[in-house]
Amino acid sequence: MKKKQGNIVMFPKWKTRLENEGLKAIQEKRYEEALETFEPLFEHDVASHDVVTGKLVSLMELGKYEAAEELCEYLMKHDEDNYYQYLHIYLTILFQTSRYEELVGLLDEVFQEEDMPQQMRTQFWQLYEVSRKLVQEDDEQQNNKLVDEFFEGLSDEDIHKQWRSIIKLRKLSASPYIQPFEDLLTSEQLHPIIKTGIIQWFQEHQVNRNMEVSKFGLTERINPSQLKELHSDYVMQQMKMRLGDMEQKNPTMYEIVQNLLYRYLFVRYPLFPxxxxxxxxxxxxxxLGHEYLQLPSPVVEESEKVEEYKHEILLCEQHYTLIMEE
Known part of the structure; x- marks a missing residue:
């Protein structure tokens, strides 16, 4: 006889009757009734292992996965003798709720345990293999969806949709998608910033192949794996060094000019001057720095050529602002 609630005592015959009735209800798939029958056993802290397992099964059959998961987590911490059985149930919950990636991650840790029974290891491995394949299939579907979204944006001439898709695609391996995106790099219809995004994607994933890029009437052959990041490129560093004196003399102008420089080279990337x-x-x-602050502009040589570059820089600024400051 075990203790209770208030003055109510859980007598052995009552305990046995509740256990038998609850387990019979499960056999007959009366899961709600089984949960109600088991409840006094939990309230009096006399639920046997069979009863606990029966409650878990009932919760899962009724689709009450959150409650089943919480109970499983508690049992794994407090019932070491039956840890692997509860872990198996917990993994089943993850599988049935399509949380395959979480399941795979958990099993990656569990497989490090040396004292795991071989039978459980075999069962877990089968579950692991199936879940890993489902994760890969989910990833492929999501990746293909992102590619489709990009080309939908291309068909709709929606530059912002194209850019949002490229940002997401840059998190993925570029290898499966090189050809269709490479073909776009010489298209006059594709915005130069979208080309920048594609090239950065290829550069970040070390795509090692020669390809042509066209921007602003220029065409060059590049290899993304050999490109430097924008900030570390030699031309960028040269220009920043030549503008360095401005940082102390007029910090506000220096910040304006730095932004103009970055955006100019970002739009041109990787076709640098x-x-x-x-x-x-x-x-x-x-x-331009002086003009932005409405200050007298310094006199320069080759003023006609400088004016051409000013126009080009402002054009790139417009391109950048159009997309990046949506």
Whole structure:
């Protein structure tokens, strides 16, 4: 006889009757009735292992997975003798609720345990293999959906949808999708910033193949795996160095010019200007910095060429703002 609730005592015959009735209800698939029958046993803390397992089965059959999961987590912590049986039930809950990635991650940890019974290891491995394949299938479906979204944006001429899709795609391996996206890099219809996003995706995933890129009437052959990131490129560093004196003299102008430079090169990436163009581009940036703050512009040589670069920088600024500051 075990203790109770208030003055009510759980007598052995009552306990046995509740156990038998509850387990019979489960056999006859009367799961709600089984839960009600088992409840006094839990209230009096006299639920046997069979009763606990019966409650878990009933909760799962009724689709009450959250309650079953909470009970399972508690039992795994407090009933070490039956840990692997409850773990098996817990894994089944994850599987039935389509949480395959979570299941695979948990089993990756569990398989490190050396004292796991071989029978359980075999059962878990079968569940692991099935779940891992389902994770891969889910990933492939999601990845293909992202690619479809990009090309829908292309068909609809929706630049913002294209850019949002590229941001998501950059988290994935580029290998399965190189060809259709490579073909776009020479398209006059594709926005230069979208091309930048595609090239950065290829560069980040070390796509090692030669391909052509066209922007602003220029076409070059590149290999993404050999490209540097925008911030570390030599031309970017050269221009920043030439503008460095501005940082102390006029920090506000320096920040404006740095933003203009970054956006200009971002839109052009990876077709950067040559070393011989750097002085004129720096002069154009200085003039724009003064104009933004409504200050007298410095006099420069080759003013016609500098004006061309100013126009180009402002055009890139418009392109960047159109997409990135939606």
């Amino acid at each position: 040559g070393d011989e163009e750097v002085p004129q581009i720096v002069a154009a940036l200085r003039q």
